[in-house]
Amino acid sequence: MNISADQIKKLRELTGAGILDAKRTLEEHNGDFEQALALLKEKGLKNAEKKAERIAKQGLIETYVHGGGKLGVMIEINCETDFVAATNEFKELAHDVALQIAATNPQFVSEANIAPEILDAQKKQFAEAAAAEGKPANIVEKIVQGKLNAYLKESCLLNQSFIRDDSQTIHDRIQVTIAKLGENIIVKRFARFELGG
C-alpha cells in the first residue's frame, strides 16, 4: 500500500487531524482517501460537539476594511484561552470569517440566531408561493423545506459555502480549527457596514 505525503497533508487540511491519526486512518482503509476523510470528519465533529459545552470567553475582535473604507466588517470570535487566541491558526480563522462576511453579507451567525417570527414568516411565504403555483399539498412541504435550506445557506454565516474553498461550509472551516487547536470556538457576533447602506 502506498500512502503519499500529499494525501496525509490534504487530509489534515480538511479535518485538522494530527499526522499520525491521518496516516493511520488512511492505512486502515487501504489508502481510500474519501473513506478516511469521512471517518475523520465524523470523529472531528464528535470531538467538537464535546467541546461545544466548554465556556469560550477569550478570543479576538477582528476587523476587515475593504475598498479604502467603503465596506467594513467587525467580528467577535471566541475560544477558551488567550494562548489559543494568539496562535496564527486562530488569527487566520478570524481573518477568513471576516473576509467571508465582507464578501457574502450574511444576516445571522446561525439558524439559532434567527427570531422564530422571521423563520415562520419565511416558511409561510414559501408555502404560499408554492400553493399559488398549484402544487399539491404533499409536494408543497418538500418545496418549503428545500427553499428554507437555500435561505439558511444564504443568510446564515455558518451554513454558507466558504468563499476560499467551496467544498467546505464556514461551519466545517471552524471545525477544522477546533480539531487543530483543541478548544471550543464560537463566532459570537458580527457587524457589517457598507458606505451609504
Add this chain to the structure above:
Amino acid sequence: MNISADQIKKLRELTGAGILDAKRTLEEHNGDFEQALALLKEKGLKNAEKKAERIAKQGLIETYVHGGGKLGVMIEINCETDFVAATNEFKELAHDVALQIAATNPQFVSEANIAPEILDAQKKQFAEAAAAEGKPANIVEKIVQGKLNAYLKESCLLNQSFIRDDSQTIHDRIQVTIAKLGENIIVKRFARFELGG
C-alpha cells in the same frame, strides 16, 4: 493692537475658520480672544446647520482595535463627496471618533437615536428617585432635567466631552471639521465589541 500668530492658530483649531476670517474677527474685537471665539463658533454653527440639509452618502468605514484584539470599534462617518472623504482632516476626524467610542462606550450617536420609550423610562426613574428623597414637586422637575442632561452627556456620542480636548464636545469636534472642509458630516452608526462582553 497686537494680534499674535498663536492666537490665530488657536482660534482656527477651535472653530475651523480660515486664516483671514480668524484674523479679521480678532481685529474687529480688539484682540479679545474669547469674544472672537464665541462669534466664530456661532457663525460656524449657522453654516453647519445650513449644510445639515445636504445629502451625505460618501465617507468612510473606520475601524479601531485596541489591546491586541480585546476591544474593537467600527463606525460609518459620512460626508458629501469622496474627495473630502480622502482628505487627511476627514480621516483624522474618523479616527478621533473611533477612539472616543472605544474609550467612553456611548450607547447612541445622539439624542435623536434614543427610542422614546427609553427616554421616558429614564425620566420616570429620575422623577421617582427625586420624589422618594422627599423633594418638592417644583424641584423634582429641575432635578429630572439635570439628571437627564447628565445621562445624555454620558450615553450620546455627540454630547460627550472629547477625550483629547475636554473643552469641546464631539459635536464641536465635528463642527470644526465641517467648517474646515465645507461639507455636511454625519456619524451615521457605530458598533463596539468588547471581548466576552
